[in-house]
Amino acid sequence: MMDNLGRSLVLVFTGLITFSGLAGAGFYDEMTLTGTFESTYWDHDPDDWEQGMDIYEGPYSSFENQLMIHAGWRNWFGELRLRNMKYDDGIHYDYRSREPEADFEVFKFKLGYRGELFEVTGGDFYQSLGRGIVLYVQEDKDLNLDRTIRGGNVRFSSDRFDFQAFGGEIEWYKFLDNAADLTYKQREIKDELIGGMASVRVSDGIRLGLNYVTGTLYEFIRNESVGEDFQTGSVNVEATSLADGLIDVYAEYAKLYWDSDAPYGTETEDGEAIYGSLTSYLGDFTVQLEYKDYDYWTYRYGRPPTADREDEVNELDDTKGGRIKLDYFIGATDTLVYVSYSQFNNQGHPDYLGRVQRNENTHYYLGIEQNWSHLYAHVTYGFKEYEEIDETHRRATADLVFTFMDRHSLNLYGEYKYTEISGFKKDEYKTYLTYSLSPYVAVTGHYNRHEFDSDSGTPSSMDDWWAGEVTVTPIDTLTINVLYGGLPTGLLCSGGQCRIVPEFEGVQASLTYRF
């Protein structure tokens, strides 16, 4: 540990001395340097987890510091993310950490050269292709996963042609040798990927593209690591601003092939995916049609469009159907009205509960957004029903923002969700009230409640979370945030900003300084 720390510090200070020495030579005139220092303290004390929602029972505290430096000099650029993290329980397991008690480490790094038409990068990079059907490697804050491809990436880009080739490893999961082993020895699983894309502009607003990825995905089976080879590729066409800007079209067709010689009977059905979108702009009306047909698309690095309400994740792997969405903007009153209707089925494949039958679902929602001079209001309602398996979802939201005295505002948000699956019912309430009393301070109170009930006589139960939050921005480059209480996982908007947070109970304090 200290050896690593020592080496890293020597490296950093050697760099500083070198930079200082170059100052007199005018080196810095052509240099850019930005970065962020983030320090977060969590005192996590869960006392009433939702059953089965968390496998890491018990309280823990963590203290995490991260320094990210981005430097550029002429055509060269580099990035370094140093991280120091500490868990006080010694057994806490975290997807992001290299080890359960990782100390000081170089978390991510990259070095690159940018030419007029090309860019070469070595190190860690995020990558997606097309609409994310054949490749999507990004940070997932919901799951606390920050995955990157560590390898090389070459890109050529002109107004007419785009080419890209990349390859590397992805460390995606940390596996415990034995859940009962409190030493928490870990095994690393690293997937290997090679891929690329090419696209060409065939005429104004029309581009054709090809995407391809191959590699080996690793799984843990019978206490050993097993690799499974795959190939996936897609062809896509994108046409924007057709018919004098009235129509946009996008279509992508993808195939996924698995190695049939995979051991332990892990052979998987080959997959196929189709996604299409057509949007038409008719004055104050916007009409959007989407179609998706994903068949056996259970692929670790694929995240195709859901064609669903943006903040409601639905089945991604095996689904077929379409939706129509209509927006109407009433300029005279500054009012926006929208309505969406969709119909999908599960292709007759088993769903996540193992139910094997054709399963149609109907989903509609509507919303009204209104702006007055000092008041903004946004109200929505949605309903989704799975006819064959007796599953129902309803969701209503209301968002009100009242501004006064130039820089003061009150933001009240309320949300109600109802879910009923085979007689089991869940009511979810989410509310927060934020008072921004200046550009420098915002105070937020959160309340969330989940209620469970069933027709089968199972006793009803309830979880609730209270939290208070203060955000201070004394200067525009420094933000200090303190939260006390509990929050369920999900999208959290407060203080005029949105972020995705994991489930939490306790105290969080964070400091972010940007330079």
Next chain:
Amino acid sequence: MTGWNWKQSLILLGVAMAVITVMIPNMDAGKKPIVFELKTVDGDTYRLEDDLGKNVIILDFWATWCKPCLRELPHINKIYEDYKDKNLKVFAISIDTPASKSQIKPTINRYNFSFPILLDPDNTVIRNYSPARNVPYLVVIGADGEIVREFSGYKPGDEKLVESIVKEELTKLSAE
């Protein structure tokens, strides 16, 4: 708090402060924006360095699912309309992932935004400006091609401050 390795945390903080202290003053105090190249929503290529020092620039990172962004952007659109003929350029940079890319143009049309939209689907550019990827995140680049002010989040009234900075920088630009 027994057991914390405060020593290492403090050393890391010290390194951060040393970097700031040693390097920033040596770079003529100004903060240069990190240049980038992104596609527009219509597939054209945009390079930031082409506009540095020639225009006052606003970069506003946003997403279709971010409500504060959609409350801020109409104000920025008005500033753009008022000053676009006076060397102001505004780029709204969408951090929507590929899965929600199809929602970007309908959102633009819904709110009648007239400024250009750039796409950052891998979130590479926003990480260089705001590593936590919180949105909205607004950057004003002044007449000398350096960052004048950054706004993390949107609070009512921010738009007035943005407009006053833009006016001041446009005055400097026209004097050069």
